Amino acid sequence: xxxxxxxxxxxxxxxxxxxxxxxxxxxxxxxxxxxxxxxxxxxxxxxxxxxxxxxxxxxxxxxxxxxxxxxxxxxxxxxxxxxxxxxxxxxxxxxxxxxxxxxxxxxxxxxxxxxxxxxxxxxxxxxxxxxxxxxxxxxxxxxxxxxxxxxxxxxxxxxxxxxxxxxxxxxxxxxxxxxxxxxxxxxxxxxxxxxxxxxxxxxxxxxxxxxxxxxxxxxxxxxxxxxxxxxxxxxxxxxxxxxxxxxxxxxxxxxxxxxxxxxxxxxxxxxxxxxxxxxxxxxxxxxxxxxxxxxxxxxxxxxxxxxxxxxxxxxxxxxxxxxxxxxxxxxxxxxxxxxxxxxxxxxxxxxxxxxxxxxxxxxxxxxxxxxxxxxxxxxxxxxxxxxxxxxxxxxxxxxxxxxx
Amino acid sequence: xxxxxxxxxxxxxxxxxxxxxxxxxxxxxxxxxxxxxxxxxxxxxxxxxxxxxxxxxxxxxxxxxxxxxxxxxxxxxxxxxxxxxxxxxxxxxxxxxxxxxxxxxxxxxxxxxxxxxxxxxxxxxxxxxxxxxxxxxxxxxxxxxxxxxxxxxxxxxxxxxxxxxxxxxxxxxxxxxxxxxxxxxxxxxxxxxxxxxxxxxxxxxxxxxxxxxxxxxxxxxxxxxxxxxxxxxxxxxxxxxxxxxxxxxxxxxxxxxxxxxxxxxxxxxxxxxxxxxxxx
Amino acid sequence: xxxxxxxxxxxxxxxxxxxxxxxxxxxxxxxxxxxxxxxxxxxxxxxxxxxxxxxxxxxxxxxxxxxxxxxxxxxxxxxxxxxxxxxxxxxxxxxxxxxxxxxxxxxxxxxxxxxxxxxxxxxxxxxxxxxxxxxxxxxxxxxxxxxxxxxxxxxxxxxxxxxxxxxxxxxxxxxxxxxxxxxxxxxxxxxxxxxxxxxxxxxxxxxxxxxxxxxxxxxxxxxxxxxxxxxxxxxxxxxxxxxxxxxxxxxxxxxxxxxxxxxxxxxxxxxxxxxxxxxxxxxxxxxxxxxxxxxxxxxxxxxxx
Numbered sequence: 001x002x003x004x005x006x007x008x009x010x011x012x013x014x015x016x017x018x019x020x021x022x023x024x025x026x027x028x029x030x031x032x033x034x035x036x037x038x039x040x041x042x043x044x045x046x047x048x049x050x051x052x053x054x055x056x057x058x059x060x061x062x063x064x065x066x067x068x069x070x071x072x073x074x075x076x077x078x079x080x081x082x083x084x085x086x087x088x089x090x091x092x093x094x095x096x097x098x099x100x101x102x103x104x105x106x107x108x109x110x111x112x113x114x115x116x117x118x119x120x121x122x123x124x125x126x127x128x129x130x131x132x133x134x135x136x137x138x139x140x141x142x143x144x145x146x147x148x149x150x151x152x153x154x155x156x157x158x159x160x161x162x163x164x165x166x167x168x169x170x171x172x173x174x175x176x177x178x179x180x181x182x183x184x185x186x187x188x189x190x191x192x193x194x195x196x197x198x199x200x201x202x203x204x205x206x207x208x209x210x211x212x213x214x215x216x217x218x219x220x221x222x223x224x225x226x227x228x229x230x231x232x233x234x235x236x237x238x239x240x241x242x243x244x245x246x247x248x249x250x251x252x253x254x255x256x257x258x259x260x261x262x263x264x265x266x267x268x269x270x271x272x273x274x275x276x277x278x279x280x281x282x283x284x285x286x287x288x289x290x291x292x293x294x295x296x297x298x299x300x301x302x303x304x305x306x307x308x309x310x311x312x313x314x315x316x317x318x319x320x321x322x323x324x325x326x327x328x329x330x331x332x333x334x335x336x337x338x339x340x341x342x343x344x345x346x347x348x349x350x351x352x353x354x355x356x357x358x359x360x361x362x363x364x365x366x367x368x369x370x371x372x373x374x375x376x377x378x379x380x381x382x383x384x385x386x387x388x389x390x391x392x393x394x395x396x397x398x399x400x401x402x403x404x
Numbered sequence: 405x406x407x408x409x410x411x412x413x414x415x416x417x418x419x420x421x422x423x424x425x426x427x428x429x430x431x432x433x434x435x436x437x438x439x440x441x442x443x444x445x446x447x448x449x450x451x452x453x454x455x456x457x458x459x460x461x462x463x464x465x466x467x468x469x470x471x472x473x474x475x476x477x478x479x480x481x482x483x484x485x486x487x488x489x490x491x492x493x494x495x496x497x498x499x500x501x502x503x504x505x506x507x508x509x510x511x512x513x514x515x516x517x518x519x520x521x522x523x524x525x526x527x528x529x530x531x532x533x534x535x536x537x538x539x540x541x542x543x544x545x546x547x548x549x550x551x552x553x554x555x556x557x558x559x560x561x562x563x564x565x566x567x568x569x570x571x572x573x574x575x576x577x578x579x580x581x582x583x584x585x586x587x588x589x590x591x592x593x594x595x596x597x598x599x600x601x602x603x604x605x606x607x608x609x610x611x612x613x614x615x616x617x618x619x620x621x622x623x624x625x626x627x628x629x630x631x632x633x634x635x636x637x638x639x640x641x642x643x644x645x646x647x648x649x650x651x652x653x654x655x656x657x658x659x660x661x662x663x664x665x666x667x668x669x670x671x672x673x674x675x676x677x678x679x680x681x682x683x684x
Numbered sequence: 685x686x687x688x689x690x691x692x693x694x695x696x697x698x699x700x701x702x703x704x705x706x707x708x709x710x711x712x713x714x715x716x717x718x719x720x721x722x723x724x725x726x727x728x729x730x731x732x733x734x735x736x737x738x739x740x741x742x743x744x745x746x747x748x749x750x751x752x753x754x755x756x757x758x759x760x761x762x763x764x765x766x767x768x769x770x771x772x773x774x775x776x777x778x779x780x781x782x783x784x785x786x787x788x789x790x791x792x793x794x795x796x797x798x799x800x801x802x803x804x805x806x807x808x809x810x811x812x813x814x815x816x817x818x819x820x821x822x823x824x825x826x827x828x829x830x831x832x833x834x835x836x837x838x839x840x841x842x843x844x845x846x847x848x849x850x851x852x853x854x855x856x857x858x859x860x861x862x863x864x865x866x867x868x869x870x871x872x873x874x875x876x877x878x879x880x881x882x883x884x885x886x887x888x889x890x891x892x893x894x895x896x897x898x899x900x901x902x903x904x905x906x907x908x909x910x911x912x913x914x915x916x917x918x919x920x921x922x923x924x925x926x927x928x929x930x931x932x933x934x935x936x937x938x939x940x941x942x943x944x945x946x947x948x949x950x951x952x953x954x955x956x957x958x959x960x961x962x963x964x965x966x967x968x969x970x971x972x973x974x975x976x977x978x979x980x981x982x983x984x985x986x987x988x989x
Contacts, residue, residue, distance in 0.1 A: 040737055041537045041955060043744025070626070073472065073636065074450075081469040101472040102626050104636040107951040112626040114741075115542045124626070138742065210848060256853050257935035262639040269454070270831035271852055288449035388742045395952060400762040403939050403947065421793040425806070428786060432813050432864060435824035439816060442827075454832050498716030505709035513717055520724050522917060524925030524969065526942045527731070528724070530949055530962035534734040535727035537955065554723035557716050586708070615818045617928060618942075622949060631819045638823040638932065650820045657815035661808055 042118055054147040058318075066096050067320035070109070070125040072307070073101040075180070077340035085336045089327050095320045103129060105260070110135040117144045117313055126315035127324065129179050129307050132169040133219055133382060134391045136176070136308065141387075145175040146311040152322050153177070155329035163376065164306060164346045168234060169384045176308035177325050180280070181344035183371075183379065184220055184303035187267060187277030190292045200228035200298050203274060204251040212251070213266055213275030216258035218398040219382055220303065221248065224276055227300045232380045238390075241397045248401045258402045267293060280343035283368040287342070295368060297378055304379040307343075332357075339363050345370060436654065443647035451641035463644040470643045473633055477649055479545070480614050480630035487552035488609035492602055494553075495560030500594075502561065503568035520558035528555065529622035536623060543625035551623050552616065556609040563608055567601030600664075607660060614653070728966065735960035741953040753960045765944060765961065769968065772941040775855065776924035779862035780870075783919050784912060786863065787870035791911070792904075794871075795878035810871045813864070822861055822932050829857060829933070853935025861929035866922060870915035877911025878904070913980060921969055941965055 164178035225244035264281040282295035335353035338345040355364040385391040446460035617631035739745035889903040927942030948958035
């Protein structure tokens with residue numbers, strides 16, 4: 001910062017007459033910009049691409065030596081800046097991987113690649129990871145994804161857990177295979193709360209006033225309210241959504257914040273004592289100096305979600321992407337990744353690999369990473385929006401709770 | 405130009421002003437102190453923690469370990485250098501026009517420059533995104549550069565113009581009277597006198613660019629700059645390496661500031677000498 | 685115009701001379717001004733245009749001159765945008781006032797009580813927090829002020845506050861962050877103004893009033909008004925729109941207009957709503973600053989529009 005700057009700012013300068021001229025200039029610019037605006041902003045549906053014959057598409061593709069992989073931060077095994085799983089892939093296939101942890105969240109990442117997709121250009125990424133939700137639905141509906149050739153994914157057929165097969169948001173895994181799964185339940189800090197936490201009602205306990213964390217992801221927020229009401233979000237109706245806000249509004253005065261991924265930090269720091277939480281974060285926190293945090297499945301049920309690998313239209317290296325998907329779905333590779341990432345593994349047999357080869361019983365035996373089969377009964381997925389209007393209706397229902 | 409021009413009054417003073425000043429300085433230094441300290445904390449995980457686990461230089465030795473951080477840092481440096489250079493190159497002539505001529509439209513230009521500095525970042529960021537969407541330009545490195553130059557030009561103009569107004573115009577006039585054409589006058593007379601100002605303008609633009617989060621967040625596309633990375637990482641807990649990078653930027657910035665101050669001082673001494681020889 | 689033409693008509697060849705005498709400033713300004721017009725001014729106006737478009741991110745947005753959006757946002761919205769505007773103004777206003785109260789004594793101290801050779805160093809110290817990244821320094825405050833952080837735990841150990849006490853997530857934390865991040869923008873202009881005051885005026889004033897408080901109120905304060913004015917302008921504008929302090933230091937009830945604009949644009953992709961909010965913010969700040977300049981700026985109105 002330069003003091004000369006402030007000296008410059010405090011100098012006398014603009015005669016009043018010039019102001020009027022500036023106003024004239026402004027009017028001219030307005031006209032010019034109106035011309036610009038006349039074209040409007042293209043939407044994601046402006047490109048039609050539903051008529052692609054995917055069999056011939058795949059038949060035309062040739063193997064390349066590169067894979068451009070966009071993922072979320074801290075979402076792959078990392079040892080001194082290198083990923084062993086990616087190194088093994090390169091060694092096995094000769095494909096060099098440009099791995100970029102550029103996805104901070106679904107919406108902003110979608111917003112950044114959407115213009116290229118709509119223009120039919122390459123985004124620079126072959127493989128990206130999206131959570132099931134509106135953006136993934138939008139990608140599928142707008143024909144922005146390459147349909148997968150399952151004949152090249154034998155490992156998925158063989159090893160994938162039932163939890164990730166044929167999901168409601170992408171029937172038959174036509175466009176996506178799961179990278180990691182997570183559960184959304186409740187976490188609390190046993191240092192501050194010495195009673196058993198069992199239910200969403202505990203998030204509305206006045207004893208925790210000012211120390212309750214909720215998620216600012218309106219899907220998670222809404223689903224918690226729906227579960228609390230006894231409604232499965234997958235089959236809920238707009239009427240249920242409206243009804244469920246009553247509880248959220250009532251509970252709001254106890255809430256210290258509606259947090260993004262930072263909720264886990266707030267829980268660790270003691271800013272919050274009890275919060276909506278993702279299973280993987282709590283497991284990681286337990287391993288890294290916060291053993292007194294506890295994850296519980298509320299008796300009303302929990303949410304299960306999936307982060308999914310998809311191949312973007314315009315990808316330069318679709319064969320590499322498909323090959324990586326297949327390579328990942330093995331006990332060894334999924335195990336190496338899982339041992340570091342600690343969400344829910346899509347390959348159940350990786351448990352034995354982690355136990356026997358990597359010798360990490362903490363991960364292998366954790367029900368948060370390798371849940372028992374009975375978890376299915378208490379787990380529910382997100383609602384799948386039919387179109388933008390429904391999505392907007394969900395937003396209009398739940399955003400006023402968060403943004404207030 | 406130095407700000408030092410006047411002797412203080414020598415009367416007895418209560419110490420409260422000094423105490424207040426130093427108190428505020430201490431408080432504003434807290435985040436710096438914490439940043440430097442915790443960049444040496446032997447944290448058990450790859451995220452910063454409250455507990456002090458002993459001294460280590462591990463994070464400095466493993467700066468490149470965090471996926472994406474180093475790349476983001478390099479992108480930020482590139483953007484800052486390129487945008488500052490462009491800003492100085494196109495801002496300096498503008499400052500000369502405003503500082504050395506009187507012309508129709510000057511007031512409007514000054515108003516635009518001031519508006520550019522005063523406009524809230526959030527509005528500039530949002531408006532730039534509107535613009536890029538409207539003209540169908542994909543956001544990315546290019547749009548970051550365009551926007552950074554757009555706000556940096558104004559800073560360059562103000563700094564260079566302030567230096568120009570502190571410069572004696574008679575030397576330039578003399579050169580012109582001796583028959584030098586304007587271009588020669590500029591290269592042989594104005595530029596050498598002006599260059600500390602240009603350096604200051606460049607450094608200010610560099611600092612503004614490398615620190616910008618709000619505007620960049622709108623128009624970055626899938627490009628990640630250092631502030632964007634830090635903001636994203638802050639949500640899940642900063643890796644200690646972020647603090648290392650912060651500490652390094654801090655040290656380099658401090659050195660540059662002292663260097664610039666030193667240059668100015670020397671410049672000032674020279675000037676004082678010439679003035680002395682002129683008056684005596 | 686006519687005089688010029690007349691003169692040109694009289695002396696052949698003078699047009700070229702006239703052009704060459706008057707064109708340099710225009711050539712010199714061309715690129716710089718062009719860049720600012722194209723990438724700063726026009727975007728501001730295209731923000732207004734986008735706000736008048738209708739549509740959704742799937743079908744795209746088309747310009748329909750939908751002025752209705754402004755009443756939708758402020759009157760018929762489930763999301764209380766009006767509250768966010770008012771809240772942001774309160775935060776920005778409080779932060780600005782606090783900045784003046786803290787910055788003035790500091791600037792005064794550097795300008796009048798310090799040996800000249802130390803002045804630049806003391807100014808540099810005011811700027812010291814600018815040497816670390818904006819996002820890092822704000823997040824470091826979040827780290828320091830957290831419930832398990834050093835400040836709150838110390839206060840609790842000293843039994844100065846109850847177990848329920850917290851700083852993070854409150855309006856105070858957000859305003860504090862705003863003050864911290866903008867203090868230098870207040871200190872420097874005030875310092876520059878103070879430093880311009882001729883010491884002889886102060887001596888004369890002391891002879892007249894004999895009382896240091898009156899000297900201050902009747903001479904120093906009025907003479908430094910331009911500095912306060914510039915500082916207020918910079919600090920108020922930047923704090924009202926800031927999304928970072930409220931996001932990193934705030935909580936459930938500190939949502940500001942800056943965050944709303946960011947969320948509407950980047951998360952909800954409601955381009956028209958986001959553009960309307962940002963245009964509204966710009967207009968509002970413009971009007972407030974204009975009124976402020978009218979009331980307090982007097983001779984400086986023209987200087988600092």
